Amino acid sequence: MVYVGRAMFQSYKTENEVAEALWSQNVPISEREVSYLARKFICYLALAHQEKIPEIRKLIEDNGGSCLHFDGTNDGGSPHLIVAVDEVEKLVLGSIKAPSESTESVSSLLEQVKRDFGDPLATVHDLGKANLSAVQNVFPGVADYVCHFHFLRCSGKDLFGDEEAQIRSILQGYGVKGRLNTFAKKLREYVNIDTLHVTSLTPDSLQHLSEIDIAYLLAEWILDFAEELSGYGFPFDRERLVFIQRMQKVRKLLQALPPSQGDLRALQEELDEVLEDPLLTRLSIAMEKKSAHFDQLRDAMRIAEPDGSDGLNDDATDCDMDVIKTGVETFIGSKGIQEAVLCDHDYRKLVGQIKKYWDKLFTKPITVTSKSGQTIVIQPQRTNNLMERFFRELNRGSRRRTGGKTLGRVLATMLAETPLVKNLENAKYEKIILNDCVDLSERFAEIEAGLVRKKMRQATQETEKLDSAVKRLIKTPKLPDYLIGACIPAIPAGEFFLEEKPGSFADFSTNSDDSENSLVPAEGNMFPVPETVVSAGFPAGIAACIPACIKRDQAICC
Numbered sequence: 001m002v003y004v005g006r007a008m009f010q011s012y013k014t015e016n017e018v019a020e021a022l023w024s025q026n027v028p029i030s031e032r033e034v035s036y037l038a039r040k041f042i043c044y045l046a047l048a049h050q051e052k053i054p055e056i057r058k059l060i061e062d063n064g065g066s067c068l069h070f071d072g073t074n075d076g077g078s079p080h081l082i083v084a085v086d087e088v089e090k091l092v093l094g095s096i097k098a099p100s101e102s103t104e105s106v107s108s109l110l111e112q113v114k115r116d117f118g119d120p121l122a123t124v125h126d127l128g129k130a131n132l133s134a135v136q137n138v139f140p141g142v143a144d145y146v147c148h149f150h151f152l153r154c155s156g157k158d159l160f161g162d163e164e165a166q167i168r169s170i171l172q173g174y175g176v177k178g179r180l181n182t183f184a185k186k187l188r189e190y191v192n193i194d195t196l197h198v199t200s201l202t203p204d205s206l207q208h209l210s211e212i213d214i215a216y217l218l219a220e221w222i223l224d225f226a227e228e229l230s231g232y233g234f235p236f237d238r239e240r241l242v243f244i245q246r247m248q249k250v251r252k253l254l255q256a257l258p259p260s261q262g263d264l265r266a267l268q269e270e271l272d273e274v275l276e277d278p279l280l281t282r283l284s285i286a287m288e289k290k291s292a293h294f295d296q297l298r299d300a301m302r303i304a305e306p307d308g309s310d311g312l313n314d315d316a317t318d319c320d321m322d323v324i325k326t327g328v329e330t331f332i333g334s335k336g337i338q339e340a341v342l343c344d345h346d347y348r349k350l351v352g353q354i355k356k357y358w359d360k361l362f363t364k365p366i367t368v369t370s371k372s373g374q375t376i377v378i379q380p381q382r383t384n385n386l387m388e389r390f391f392r393e394l395n396r397g398s399r400r401r402t403g404g405k406t407l408g409r410v411l412a413t414m415l416a417e418t419p420l421v422k423n424l425e426n427a428k429y430e431k432i433i434l435n436d437c438v439d440l441s442e443r444f445a446e447i448e449a450g451l452v453r454k455k456m457r458q459a460t461q462e463t464e465k466l467d468s469a470v471k472r473l474i475k476t477p478k479l480p481d482y483l484i485g486a487c488i489p490a491i492p493a494g495e496f497f498l499e500e501k502p503g504s505f506a507d508f509s510t511n512s513d514d515s516e517n518s519l520v521p522a523e524g525n526m527f528p529v530p531e532t533v534v535s536a537g538f539p540a541g542i543a544a545c546i547p548a549c550i551k552r553d554q555a556i557c558c
Contacts (some may be wrong), residue, residue: 002440004034005041008156009421023046039415042457044444046417051447053116055432056091060117064087064368068120070111070131072101073394075259078408082106083419085390087124087381091423093117095417106134114138121366122380126150127357145386146360148303151533155297155353156235159346160290164284170283176274177243180219183270187216187263215263218254222246228513232304236293244284249269265360290346291338300327303383307526319382325362328354390422415459 006014007021010497015038046521049056060066067087074080082105083095098105113120113340122143125131127150171177190212209217225246229237251271254264274280295550298304302319307552331337332351340347354361363380370376398410423429473479 001037001041001044002444005045005421008034008260008401009041009397009418010036012400014051014401014403028199028454038545040452040456042415042418042421043459045420045440046415047447047451047455048413048435048443049417049420049423052432052435053416056093056429058115059089059432060086060091060102061427062370062372064366064370065121066093066117066377067378067380068093068110068123069381069384070106070109070123070125071384071391072098073391073407074101074411075408076371078411080105081411081414081419082109083387083390084109085386086166087122087357087386087395088378089426090386091426091429092261092419095416095419097411097414101128101130103130103133104135106130110134121368121378122363123346124380124382124384126362126384127154129534139416143150143364143366143380144360145363145380145382146158146357147382147387148361149303149383149385151353151357152301152304153233153235153297154292155350156294158353159350160235162346163287164238164240165242167280167283167287170280171243171274174274174277176270177223179270180223183267184216184219184223187212191216192204203442211260211262215267218250218264219267220249230304235291235294236298238287241284241287241291244275244280246432247275251275293340293347296334297328297331300324300331302327314457321362321364321382328361348432358547390419394419 003022004018007018013021015034018034019029020033022034057550066089068084070084072082079097079099080101081095081097084093084099086093087092093116094109096105096109096112098108119139119142120146123135123139124146124147125135126144132144132146134141164547192213195209195213196217196400196509206214222243225239225243228241228242251268254268257264261267302324303414332354337347337351341351352437363382366378366380368376368378394405398407398414403411403541424433434440434443437446458479476482
């Protein structure tokens, strides 16, 4: 079981790979049994973790306390996996699965962490409203910080997200990317690739190229706009704006050439049709201006900088917080931003967001004294990239382990405690969990089997959408007939009609073929629900719906 668990959750082996490895060691096992043992491994680990919470808490307290990072992930309609991690030891302190990343769900996780490990020194999270509310509810008075990367991402989207959306729509309308691809593919058939091999790239070294070669290379250069992107995603990367800028540059160079009737002219005509759109031009100019100001803010905050190379792994740890604070103040007070605020709502929103989260943006060193009397200074990280990397690794590993299934399917069946496996990479944690045992196999043998069976039953109930008994019942074709029959056990089987004059009920009786006696109400009348309906065998819920069902020329049948 331990071998299976480590292989699947630490090495991300597939069930088939694990089964084959065990067969090679003369341990015959099916993939289904491998899956069962993997879930059992998580249950054992969760119980071992729960038993050793006092020692884990002491480890955290010896470090001066925890800086708590938390975040959630999901895929489509899957459950949300919400995880809390201690920044100092990189330990998962708690994880839950919930239908949504709501204030209630996040609060539930934080309350669990508080119960087990006490209040953290500080919390770090993204700008989700649920996160902000949950921290305020569960950890009032605790230093609370928002991730700089997420803050900048939200700020950039607010600043020029509208321009980006409109530009995207216009480019899609022209289909320019597809047309350039078609143009390049057509020319590729006539290009002699050997002529493109040059030892040094200079204008002189390319003089031997034909017009077809040049047109082909220019089209491919435009389409290779992703080369300028840094890997941070929008709004740090503005791929459509870069695409437009490359088209503009090529078009400007083509316009300076002597008139051509060949492929260069054809390329210019393709670009002219798009770039002469007045709305696209206006949006591009506005987005360029806003992007330049956004990049100034990135420089001031010293994170995800335009010339950075770390991409989404940028932790922004090497910084002086006072310098950053001064830089942001200078940015807000600059002439360009002050002028823009006066005439553009998006700039007012940007500055308003900075001021709103000012106290949550600039982390401060926390000085604490451990129980041993040692003075410890802790500087909370100013990003939540610890969580981002955790989920990226989980996503990659899960896809590898499940053979490419979507993360949504993985999350639907995953046990909530699965992230605890990450803690086994921490030698201090593993030593605590082992409890002086040689390995996990010996440690798990100490755990009461009854507790494991109970945990497995709970895990099955949490991950299965439908109970097995329910699954059997709903496969019955005549289930509705049986259910309705169960609702009216006191009424003989057959058709029933309400009879008597409009406005009252006199009798519920079995009727064979005489439908002339069925009740026909006066125009617009509805019938009251008499006690005789309930006493005749109808539950109150069914009786209550009868008035809404009886209209003129209708009879009640079951």
